[in-house]
Amino acid sequence: xxxxxxxxxxxxxxxxxxxxxxxxxxxxxxxxxxxxxxxxxxxxxxxxxxxxxxxxxxxxxxxxxxxxxxxxxxxxxxxxxxxxxxxxxxxxxxxxxxxxxxxxxxxxxxxxxxxxxxxxxxxxx
Amino acid sequence: xxxxxxxxxxxxxxxxxxxxxxxxxxxxxxxxxxxxxxxxxxxxxxxxxxxxxxxxxxxxxxxxxxxxxxxxxxxxxxxxxxxxxxxxxxxxxxxxxxxxxxxxxxxxxxxxxxxxxxxxxxxxxxxxxxxxxxxxxxxxxxxxxxxxxxxxxxxxxxxxxxxxxxxxxxxxxxxxxxxxxxxxxxxxxxxxxxxxxxxxxxxxxxxxxxxxxxxxxxxxxxxxxxxxxxxxxxxx
Numbered sequence: 001x002x003x004x005x006x007x008x009x010x011x012x013x014x015x016x017x018x019x020x021x022x023x024x025x026x027x028x029x030x031x032x033x034x035x036x037x038x039x040x041x042x043x044x045x046x047x048x049x050x051x052x053x054x055x056x057x058x059x060x061x062x063x064x065x066x067x068x069x070x071x072x073x074x075x076x077x078x079x080x081x082x083x084x085x086x087x088x089x090x091x092x093x094x095x096x097x098x099x100x101x102x103x104x105x106x107x108x109x110x111x112x113x114x115x116x117x118x119x120x121x122x123x124x125x
Numbered sequence: 126x127x128x129x130x131x132x133x134x135x136x137x138x139x140x141x142x143x144x145x146x147x148x149x150x151x152x153x154x155x156x157x158x159x160x161x162x163x164x165x166x167x168x169x170x171x172x173x174x175x176x177x178x179x180x181x182x183x184x185x186x187x188x189x190x191x192x193x194x195x196x197x198x199x200x201x202x203x204x205x206x207x208x209x210x211x212x213x214x215x216x217x218x219x220x221x222x223x224x225x226x227x228x229x230x231x232x233x234x235x236x237x238x239x240x241x242x243x244x245x246x247x248x249x250x251x252x253x254x255x256x257x258x259x260x261x262x263x264x265x266x267x268x269x270x271x272x273x274x275x276x277x278x279x280x281x282x283x284x285x286x287x288x289x290x291x292x293x294x295x296x297x298x299x300x301x302x303x304x305x306x307x308x309x310x311x312x313x314x315x316x317x318x319x320x321x322x323x324x325x326x327x328x329x330x331x332x333x334x335x336x337x338x339x340x341x342x343x344x345x346x347x348x349x350x351x352x353x354x355x356x357x358x359x360x361x
Contacts, residue, residue, distance in 0.1 A: 024205025048309030055313035
């Protein structure tokens with residue numbers, strides 16, 4: 001491909017991306033009344049979308065076959081666990097995801113560390 | 126910005142390394158260093174950029190590229206629907222917020238209330254801008270030094286998955302009903318059986334729409350004050 005052709009291709013991809021992101025705003029402009037069903041979707045969709053995103057991220061993880069499957073699943077469970085145990089709420093729990101990332105590394109080294117990390121994390125809170 | 130930065134730290138880790146991977150990948154296809162950089166600025170959608178890179182290495186066919194990216198990023202339609210009300214009245218920030226609404230940015234901007242005294246519009250703009258900055262930085266590093274930095278980046282994307290898990294749980298607690306969350310997971314779990322694991326997104330979205338339309342009478346009362354009239358029964 002020539003440079004110009006590459007630029008056109010990248011432009012086409014950018015246009016398609018913007019289109020998917022802006023479609024809802026174009027279809028339902030601010031000035032006009034948004035249909036009730038669309039407003040309903042705006043309320044009901046996010047719950048489903050985040051469920052979808054979690055599955056989307058985990059879909060490539062194959063259990064047992066590599067070093068990441070079981071540890072990955074374990075540490076996601078751990079992230080969920082620490083998240084559920086932490087009160088009061090701290091908005092979005094950045095700490096937990098960061099902690100989870102560290103845990104992932106630890107887990108690859110040895111699964112025993114899970115218990116350690118879990119117990120420490122819980123006692124911290 | 127100070128309020129937005131801590132929330133984007135998991136994205137910083139994830140995007141920089143994923144960006145490097147994207148840059149290395151583009152380089153491995155024989156593409157010049159500026160391609161991943163330009164893509165990260167113009168497209169700003171991770172999975173789509175990997176696919177576009179592979180197409181740039183092939184024959185010139187922008188229409189196919191357009192269609193493929195449209196399908197990969199179709200889930201952003203839902204983000205727009207969810208953000209319709211929240212992006213209201215943000216003036217000049219709105220176009221950029223819409224442009225930069227990738228998975229991670231949407232998740233943070235949807236799920237987070239800015240701290241007290243912080244302007245919501247600026248908060249969301251900073252989240253978006255920081256995330257894109259990380260991504261551009263990663264892609265640039267990968268594009269320029271890809272061959273030198275032979276890293277294994279497996280496992281780093283974990284930080285972002287963890288972010289989604291946490292946001293999902295946050296959302297579960299905050300939400301006034303849980304049926305839609307269950308529908309989302311069920312749809313994502315069933316969809317690969319229909320179309321195969323590689324293109325499960327579109328059937329999953331269709332299933333979610335059908336599921337949510339069918340259960341409208343169960344779900345909608347939970348948001349009674351925000352949705353008043355009822356014109357359409359769904360299929361249940």
